Amino acid sequence: MQNPLLNNRSSIVAYFLVWLIVICVHVVLSSLYAGIPVHVAIGEGLTVNVLFAAIGLGLWFPVFYGKPAGEKVLNFIIRHIFACLSAVALWIVIQYVILYSMFGSETGYMDYLKRSIPWKSVTGILYYWLIILVYYLLIYYTNMKNSLVKEARLETLVRESELNSLKSQINPHFLFNSLNSISSLTLIHPEKAQEMIIKLSDFLRYSVANKDEKLTPLHEELENINRYLDIEKIRFGKRLSVHQIVDDMALDMKLPGLILQPLIENAVKYSIYENTEPASIELVCKPQPDVLLITVRNQYDPEMKQKQGAGLGLQNIRNRLKIMYDQEDLIAIRKEVNTFEIRIVIPQNKSV
């Protein structure tokens, strides 16, 4: 770590400005109250304080370099007392030599200089601790700033991973059931088996490729949903029928990737998995000013109690939309006697 006082121009200027004030006060006080001639007072003020300003910059070394982590308080105090005494002694000796060579002929002043050594030492010790204090404050401030930056970065990371885990995961049972259907098709309809493998692969590839949070055009999402529905149709045959009403204007509108998938999966689950009769699912995509409106409707049997864990998918979508668009009311659920309807609203003026 570099000396924080020399880090940037403003802190260098501030440091020397403070010393300039100290020099002025020193000159005024010593000429007015100690009766020292003005030219001598100026010479002394400059020598004494410029010298300590220079030593002060060097005090960064005992602060930073002699600092093993987890140091004991006693060690800390001993180190600084040693550094303080050496710095002050050095300061007194050098200023004495310089001032003697400059004003050695002024006998009155030389007396004063000798008498001033005790209180100058005290002042030097005070200066030392003040400067050390400033250094520690600066270190503390920098560390705090760094940890804040780190915290903010961590927060974005957490948010990203949260988004990823909220994203619909491929349902393993869907996968195993599909593989079982393929297993069956290889024996009775090899060409159809191949077709299903391709569909399943495309579906998986799309789900894996959409891992990062990004907006996808509706037509891509629809293609993927149709792959999924085709696979389910191979499994369930005539039991599943789907009506899609998609406005051409909506096809290029954007929505978060894989957000429709869980909605459709949910609809299939409640209308087909839990129904012995054929059932249909309706998907409507409509453009509206600044938003894309999507409605998924399916029949369900009100007698069937929702299984535990159901509804988790919807909660995930709700959370994802909330995180991405910072709006609470983007998803609405309506249950009627035997139809279940989910509406989601995707704002279009947002760039993510």
Next chain:
Amino acid sequence: MNKIKTIIIEDEELSRELIKNFLKDLEDIEIIKECENGFEGIKAINELDPDLVFLDIQMPKLNGFEMLELVDQSPEIIFITAHNDYAIRAFEMNAVDYLLKPYSKDRLISAVSRVRQRIAAGHDKSHPEPDRDDTINRLIRQPLGDNLNRIVVKSGTRIRVIPVDRIIYLEAQDDYVMIYTDEGKHLKKGTMNHFEEHLDADSFVRVHRSYIVKIDQVSMIEPYSRDNYIMKLKNGAQIRVSRKGLKNIREKFNF
């Protein structure tokens, strides 16, 4: 040699085709019926008295386990499912085997040979099979933590599915339990302890040796005799509460 009369109960056609295809070379297996759902399954099992049933677990309305609760016969069962979390229950029901989709022909054939052994051993189903493979053993050790969310009962030839939400209270009647709902009562074979264990403990409470009550149906409780209390329900029914039952209620309601 007697043929093994077999029924396939599975809602997906391709899955039924696969089972038939794998079984077609086994001369001792005779498929007497294929069923698309649990309702057809119950009827077929009760009427045809098969030796072996291939049973899917996830089926609409009535799952494989619920279906088995309602059949009078006890054929050998081979479960076939994509879910690996039902294995414990499957073996609790004394299943011969538990095949995870997708499975190989060899796997299915080994399940069938297990059936042959069982049948040869004279339908002795009291001993669990010692030679389960590792997957099954691993699955069996997994905990099963789900509550009952519906109960199936048979009234005459009809099958009713009762969501647990509709239950008001349960009353013990010998080997049976009478289930009172907002639309009537249904008798089901089973013990109070079984229901106490499997119903959601947050909504049901055992108030007496013979009664389990849905908590939100309680309207008031008042003393009756020294150690007994009477509970009045919202539908007007009155139920006896034992001292232990009162303690259970206190714990649930925190008073």
